[in-house]
Amino acid sequence: MSDRIRQPYPTAPHPAIPACDEQLLFDAVPEPARWRYKPRRALWRSAAVRAWTVITLLALCGLVILALVREQTGTEGFAVGLALALLPVPLLMAAFRWLDRVEPGPWRNLLFAFAWGACAAALIAIIANSFATQWIATATADPRSADTIGATIIAPVVEESAKAAAVLLIFLLRRKDFTGIVDGVVVAGFTATGFAFTENILYLGNAFLEDQEFGRSGFASGTAATFVVRILMSPFAHPLFTVLTGIGFGAAALTARRRRLRRTVLPLLGLTLAIGVHALWNGSAVFGPWGFFAVYGLFMVPAFALLTWLAVWSRQRELHTVATQLPPYAAAGWISPAEPLALSSMRARTLARDAAARVHGSAAARAVSEYEGFATSLAFLRHRAHQGTAGPDFTAREQELLHHLWQRKHVASPALTYAARATGRVRIPPPHRDYEGYNPYRG
Incomplete structure (x- = not known):
C-alpha cells in the first residue's frame, strides 16, 4: 500500500462522520422529491x-x-x-x-x-x-x-x-x-x-x-x-x-x-x-x-494572464480540497482508500468513467460520473463545515450525499480504484474478485 494511503487520518474528525453500516438508517435523508443533491443530468434533461x-x-x-x-x-x-x-x-x-x-x-x-x-x-x-x-x-x-x-x-x-x-x-x-x-x-x-x-x-x-x-x-x-x-x-x-x-x-x-x-x-x-x-x-x-x-x-494582457492563473489555481485548490476532505470517509469505511486520490485527479476521473463504460456501458459511466459529483460535493460540504459556512442543515446534506454514494458504490468504487492505480497515484495489488466478469485492474 502506498505511503500516501498510510498517512494518518484524524481519529476524531470534526464534525463527526456517521458510521458505515450495511443498512442505511439516515433519519435526515428526505424523500427523493425533496433531495437537495441530484445527479447532474445532460443538458437536454435539465429542469430549466x-x-x-x-x-x-x-x-x-x-x-x-x-x-x-x-x-x-x-x-x-x-x-x-x-x-x-x-x-x-x-x-x-x-x-x-x-x-x-x-x-x-x-x-x-x-x-x-x-x-x-x-x-x-x-x-x-x-x-x-x-x-x-x-x-x-x-x-x-x-x-x-x-x-x-x-x-x-x-x-x-x-x-x-x-x-x-x-x-x-x-x-x-x-x-x-x-x-x-x-x-x-x-x-x-x-x-x-x-x-x-x-x-x-x-x-x-x-x-x-x-x-x-x-x-x-x-x-x-x-x-x-x-x-x-x-x-x-x-x-x-x-x-x-x-x-x-x-x-x-x-x-x-x-x-x-x-x-x-x-x-x-x-x-x-x-x-x-x-x-x-x-x-x-x-x-x-x-x-x-x-x-x-x-x-x-x-x-x-497582464491582468488577463493573472486572472487566468488565479482561476486555474482555484481549480487546483478545489482538487486539493477533495484530496484532503475525503480520507476521513475512507477511514470510516464509506469509500475505498484509493478513491480520494482518484477523485483529486481529472485524468483519473475520466479513466474511471471510461472503464465503467467498457464494462457495463453508458449507464455505468453515468453512475460513476454522478458518484464523482456527489463525492466532490461531500468534500466541499465538509470543507465549508470546518470553515463554519455549511449552514444548519449540514447533517441532512451529508447524510443525503452518503446515501447517493452508497447507491452507486458497487459500480464506481472499483472503477475509481482502478483509475488511481492506472494513473500511478497509488500502487495496490489487483483484487481477488473480478468486476462483474471483467477485471479493470489489469493493465
Missing part, C-alpha cells in the same frame, strides 16, 4: 424548462433587444454582426466550463447567466446609457463631452451593475451551487460572454452599415477593423471585467456566515474593481489608438 417565468421574461428582453439592434443596424447589418459575434462564444463558454469540471454547476444556472447577459443586461445597458448620454448632452450642450462621459463613467457603472445582477441572483437563489471562487468566475464569465455577444452584434452591425453607406470594403473597412479589435484582440474584455465581480462573490461564499460585513463588502469590492477596469478600458479609446494599445499591452 420548469422556470417558465424566468424564461418568458428573458425571452421578452431578447425580443426587445433584437428589435432595437435590428433597428440600428438594419437587417443585413444585423445578420453580418450576428455571424461574426457568434465566433468567440463557443470558445469562451468551453474555457469557462473547463474551469468548472471539478464540480460542474448545473447547465440551467450557466444558461440563465448567459441569457441574462445577452438579453436583460444588454437591454438595461442600451436604455440606461442612451438616456444618460442624452441627459448629459442636454445639460451641458456639448454632445462630444457627453459621449466621452457616457463611455468612461456611465457605461462601466451601468453595464457592470447589470451583469452583476445575474451573479447576485445565482448567489442568493442557487446557494448550494455557488461554493467558491471558481463558481463565481464561471457564472460571471458566462454572463459577460452573453453581454459581449449582443454588444458585438451592435458594433459590428453598425460598422457594416457605415461601410455600405460609404462604399468601403476589404481590410480597410470599419467592419474588418471592428472585428480585429473586438473579436480577435479582446474577446476576453467583458469577461475580464465581470470576473472581478464573480471573484468577490466567490470569496463571500467562502466566508463564514457570521461575518456579514465581510460577506457584503467583498462582492461590492469586486464590482468596484470591475467598474474601474472597465472605465480604464473604455477611456483608452479617448486617447486615440496609442492609448488603446498602451492599456491593452501594459494592463489588459
Whole structure:
C-alpha cells in the first residue's frame, strides 16, 4: 500500500462522520422529491424548462433587444454582426466550463447567466446609457463631452451593475451551487460572454452599415477593423471585467456566515474593481489608438494572464480540497482508500468513467460520473463545515450525499480504484474478485 494511503487520518474528525453500516438508517435523508443533491443530468434533461417565468421574461428582453439592434443596424447589418459575434462564444463558454469540471454547476444556472447577459443586461445597458448620454448632452450642450462621459463613467457603472445582477441572483437563489471562487468566475464569465455577444452584434452591425453607406470594403473597412479589435484582440474584455465581480462573490461564499460585513463588502469590492477596469478600458479609446494599445499591452494582457492563473489555481485548490476532505470517509469505511486520490485527479476521473463504460456501458459511466459529483460535493460540504459556512442543515446534506454514494458504490468504487492505480497515484495489488466478469485492474 502506498505511503500516501498510510498517512494518518484524524481519529476524531470534526464534525463527526456517521458510521458505515450495511443498512442505511439516515433519519435526515428526505424523500427523493425533496433531495437537495441530484445527479447532474445532460443538458437536454435539465429542469430549466420548469422556470417558465424566468424564461418568458428573458425571452421578452431578447425580443426587445433584437428589435432595437435590428433597428440600428438594419437587417443585413444585423445578420453580418450576428455571424461574426457568434465566433468567440463557443470558445469562451468551453474555457469557462473547463474551469468548472471539478464540480460542474448545473447547465440551467450557466444558461440563465448567459441569457441574462445577452438579453436583460444588454437591454438595461442600451436604455440606461442612451438616456444618460442624452441627459448629459442636454445639460451641458456639448454632445462630444457627453459621449466621452457616457463611455468612461456611465457605461462601466451601468453595464457592470447589470451583469452583476445575474451573479447576485445565482448567489442568493442557487446557494448550494455557488461554493467558491471558481463558481463565481464561471457564472460571471458566462454572463459577460452573453453581454459581449449582443454588444458585438451592435458594433459590428453598425460598422457594416457605415461601410455600405460609404462604399468601403476589404481590410480597410470599419467592419474588418471592428472585428480585429473586438473579436480577435479582446474577446476576453467583458469577461475580464465581470470576473472581478464573480471573484468577490466567490470569496463571500467562502466566508463564514457570521461575518456579514465581510460577506457584503467583498462582492461590492469586486464590482468596484470591475467598474474601474472597465472605465480604464473604455477611456483608452479617448486617447486615440496609442492609448488603446498602451492599456491593452501594459494592463489588459497582464491582468488577463493573472486572472487566468488565479482561476486555474482555484481549480487546483478545489482538487486539493477533495484530496484532503475525503480520507476521513475512507477511514470510516464509506469509500475505498484509493478513491480520494482518484477523485483529486481529472485524468483519473475520466479513466474511471471510461472503464465503467467498457464494462457495463453508458449507464455505468453515468453512475460513476454522478458518484464523482456527489463525492466532490461531500468534500466541499465538509470543507465549508470546518470553515463554519455549511449552514444548519449540514447533517441532512451529508447524510443525503452518503446515501447517493452508497447507491452507486458497487459500480464506481472499483472503477475509481482502478483509475488511481492506472494513473500511478497509488500502487495496490489487483483484487481477488473480478468486476462483474471483467477485471479493470489489469493493465
